[in-house]
Amino acid sequence: MSSHQRYKYMPLDKNKREIRLLKLHPAEGDDSQIRCSIITTSLDHRPEYAGLSYCWGDASNPLTIKLNDAALSVTSNLHSALRQLSQHGLVSLLWVDAICINQHDIHERNHQITLMRDIYEGAQLTIVWLGEAADDSGLAIQLINAWANWYKGFDGFLQKFPFAFDEKMWAAANKFIQRPWWMRVWVYQEFLLSKEVMFACGSELLFNDFLKLAWEAWNEFPESEDAKEVSGEDLFRLVFPGARQIGRFQLQHLMREHHRTCTERGEPPHDDVPLMGLLELLSITRHMEATDPKDKLYALLGVDEIQDIPVQPNYTHSVNKVYTDFAVNWIRIRSSLDILVDAGIGIPKRDLQLPSWVPDHRKLGMFSKGEDFISRDHRASGDWKPNPRIDDSDLLLSVSGFICDVVTSMHEPSKRxxxxxxxxxxxxxxxxxxxxxxxxxxxxxxxxxxxxxxxxxxxxxxxxxxxxxxxxxxxxxxxxxxxxxxxxxxxxxxxxxxxxxxxxxxxxxxxxxxxxxxxxxxxxxxxxxxxxxxxxxxxxxxxxxxxxxxxxxxxxxxxxxxxxxxxxxxxxxxxxxxxxxxxTMRKTFFVTDKGYMGFGPGKLCEGDLVCIIFGCPHPLLLRETGDTYHLVGEVYIYGMMRGEMMVDFEAGKFVEETFVLQ
Known part of the structure; x- marks a missing residue:
């Protein structure tokens, strides 16, 4: 096909909040070419459409679809999704990022990202494409649908679903939750913003309401009276790794549903159902993948209310600048040091040329540094407020606090x-x-x-x-x-x-x-x-x-x-x-000069200083580098997490210092 027959995008009007929608034409046969049309509309017109959430997949071997009688190349995974949807006639109008955004127009990409929140919240349904049927995916969906019925009574549950603890089906469930979709950071936002979600795997469908019920059952069953009726091995089967991954999606989705319902009713949301802050979202999505490291931030901008932090997507900037600008704006505007929870040279595989106090938001997270403590009830510096100062170069951060101990012995992380x-x-x-x-x-x-x-x-x-x-x-x-x-x-x-x-x-x-x-x-x-x-x-x-x-x-x-x-x-x-x-996963254990014990980032060293920094909820390890310091990372030390050291500080046992972090 010659180049003039390739699909050519027409510009969108930013002032009218225009988007493109993909109209799927019915399939003429199993092997027929996928035929689609592009429709341009405004979000202000509230069009009816479904969103598609999927992994782009391998782009090295693209396939061609017919778009407005022209040709457009798409990845094989997207091609499979469109073929299934066109054959089953589930939807007619779709929003698909790879097609509805001109990926070769960087300015359009920057602008359309700012509309992602409205695009997915405006969709009547979001279809999650997990890929073709494989690895007994049908058994996995069967197991999930079964466990969604646990609350109806255990005896009847086992009679109706005797396979509830079947080893082969649990193995299939593990592979089902390990599919690439669950590990892409962009899909997290797409899932959370959606009103209704339906998973598609090959020709089989799974509604998110059933997945949510199954996940709740897996969490609550070990605490229930029913747990006494099963073996210890069956009990551990319920704690399969996928349950944790599902929880990352479902917890925040439940919170957003509550807030959405309260807004529709004109009622205030309950205080005990808060939406996660951006730092918590960054923490729980740190293990997820993005082709462009800048997307580790950009992919969450539609989820959290962070209008006070000026983050405008700009793909022309370097990763170092995007990450540093975000940290600088966070500290200056919020006067908060909470962002230091993810920073430090003690985190393995940190190889960007960033100041030690600027978090590296790439795929690090639990797989290199273990779990963060940001959601825990810690306040190492008591009620003292931070007074951070950043120099004009945006490279040096000055903070106040005191040294309370020093690491004297340590043991590096163990896998088991x-x-x-x-x-x-x-x-x-x-x-x-x-x-x-x-x-x-x-x-x-x-x-x-x-x-x-x-x-x-x-x-x-x-x-x-x-x-x-x-x-x-x-x-x-x-x-x-x-x-x-x-x-x-x-x-x-x-x-x-x-x-x-x-x-x-x-x-x-x-x-x-x-x-x-x-x-x-x-x-x-x-x-x-x-x-x-x-x-x-x-x-x-x-x-x-x-x-x-x-x-x-x-x-x-x-x-x-x-x-x-x-x-x-x-x-x-x-x-x-x-x-x-x-x-404790991925943590290094240590004992201090005064006899405290704790754990912290994998690359901490003997001689690192245990410091309480005013306004920081966790003790920090600092490493001297001449007149300045490197932040090594946050630590857990029992006896220092709830302001105990501040009592000694206020009694004059420690001396306040200013630490310049580089």
């Missing part, structure tokens, strides 16, 4: 939680001195593993409410079960998620019945502690572990003298593994 537990415990519990909080070091180690926020802080480790106490005790039970039995239970990730060698554990339990399982678990774990006697009763073992500093707030015997069942132990172990994995 059982390895981290043993290696870190050897380092943390090898100290004979009392922990600075006055708590037993074993208890502090446990609290560190879960990045604990249950206490008040300021030297008060007792609990804020009964729910916090119950969660703490449950996680402690899981910690004992997991830690003490790690040489007998083999926990690994396979196609169906986390896996217990349950047969081996049951044999071990059956041959040692003199004490409760917790005593045995903890006795095995305490062998790691130098000179720690192991011949203790349950009460002698558990009470020192759980006892706070003040005796009058002693935590009661956690199980009401009723021996927990094996299933209850395993449920607690599941919850502990999830919490500890998310808190």
């Amino acid at each position: 939680l059982d390895q981290r537990t043993e290696q870190w415990a050897n380092l943390a519990l090898g100290y004979t001195s009392t922990h600075p909080t006055g708590l037993p070091r074993l208890q502090v180690f446990f609290r560190t593993m879960i990045a604990d926020v249950s206490g008040y802080g300021f030297g008060r480790p007792e609990f804020k409410n009964e729910q916090d106490w119950k969660e703490f005790v449950d996680l402690a039970r899981g910690f004992m079960a997991f830690s003490g039995s790690r040489s007998t239970i083999y926990i690994e990730k396979n196609s169906s998620g986390l896996h217990f060698n349950e047969k081996c554990l049951r044999w071990w339990l059956a041959h040692d019945l003199d004490n409760s399982s917790h005593a045995r678990f903890l006795q095995m774990f305490l062998k790691l502690v130098p000179d720690e006697p192991v011949a203790k009763t349950d009460r002698e073992l558990l009470q020192p572990f759980l006892r706070p500093t003040s005796q009058h707030t002693e935590i009661p015997w956690p199980h009401n003298d009723k021996k927990p069942t094996f299933g209850e132990d395993m449920q607690s172990a599941v919850r502990y593994v999830l919490r500890a994995e998310s808190s």
Whole structure:
């Protein structure tokens, strides 16, 4: 086909908020060419159309569609999606970014991105194209639709869906959630802004309402009475990696639905259903992919209300400039240091030439630095306000605070939680001195593993409410079960998620019945502690572990003298593994000169300074570089997260300093 027959775009009128829509013509046969037309309209006219959310896929082998009797090249994945939609006649008018935006006109791309919010919110339906049927995707959809019915009663549920714990179907579900669509940052915005979402995989359809119900079931089932009816291995199957990925989409979508409904009714949204801030969205989408690194920011501009931060898409700017300008504007306009949560030279694979205090928003996230603490209830600097100052070059950031400790020993990240537990415990519990909080070091180690926020802080480790106490005790039970039995239970990730060698554990339990399982678990774990006697009763073992500093707030015997069942132990172990994995993954563990323990970014070093920076919710590690400092990264240190160091600062034990970060 000669070049003059290629489709030629006509300019859009920016002042009229014009967009293009794609009209799909009915397919004339399975192998017929895809025929479409372009219609230009204004968003102000509120046209009826569906949005298409998909992965562009490999662009090296494009296919051709017929557009207004001319030719247009599209990726093979988009070609498959259009063919399925034209054959089934699901929709007639579509908004498809690769076709409806002239991708060769950079100015049009910049402008159309600013309309993305209105485009997807205005669509009657968004169709998510996951690709052709493969890897038993039909079984995955069947399993998801089944679990959407769990709330109708467990006995009837198992009778109707006997395959609910089928290993092959769970393997298919894992592959289903690992499809490329779930990892593209642009689709996150498209999903969240949409009123209704329908997934298409080959010829099969899955409505998001069913996926949402299934995800809720997978989250709530381990806590339910029904969980006692299944094996520990089946229980772990529910915690398959895909559930976490689905949750990243569904949680924010639920919040937006609530806010949208309240707006339509003229009612204020509930205070306990807040939309995520931009930093939280950047954190949970950090692992997602974008062809252009600038899109890691641009792809979220329609999701969050950030009108006070001037971010205008400009693809002519370098990645360094886009990221630095965003950080500078955030700090100057909001007078906030929260953005430092994602910054630091201690994060592996950070190779952009950015100031150490400017976050690198590329594909880093949990896969290189572990989970952020931004959504946790931390306030290391108490109520003190930040006073940041950025120089005219936008390269140097001055902040105020004080040095409270220094890293003296460390252990680098380990891939497996059982390895981290043993290696870190050897380092943390090898100290004979009392922990600075006055708590037993074993208890502090446990609290560190879960990045604990249950206490008040300021030297008060007792609990804020009964729910916090119950969660703490449950996680402690899981910690004992997991830690003490790690040489007998083999926990690994396979196609169906986390896996217990349950047969081996049951044999071990059956041959040692003199004490409760917790005593045995903890006795095995305490062998790691130098000179720690192991011949203790349950009460002698558990009470020192759980006892706070003040005796009058002693935590009661956690199980009401009723021996927990094996299933209850395993449920607690599941919850502990999830919490500890998310808190400690990719982290380096360290002990400080004063005897504190904590964890932080992978590339921290001995000699790094533990600092409290005014207005920053987390302690930070700084590294001296002459007259200036490099930010290494945020850290978790039990006993410093809730303003405890500020009490000592206000008592004159520390000296305020100005740190110039470069």
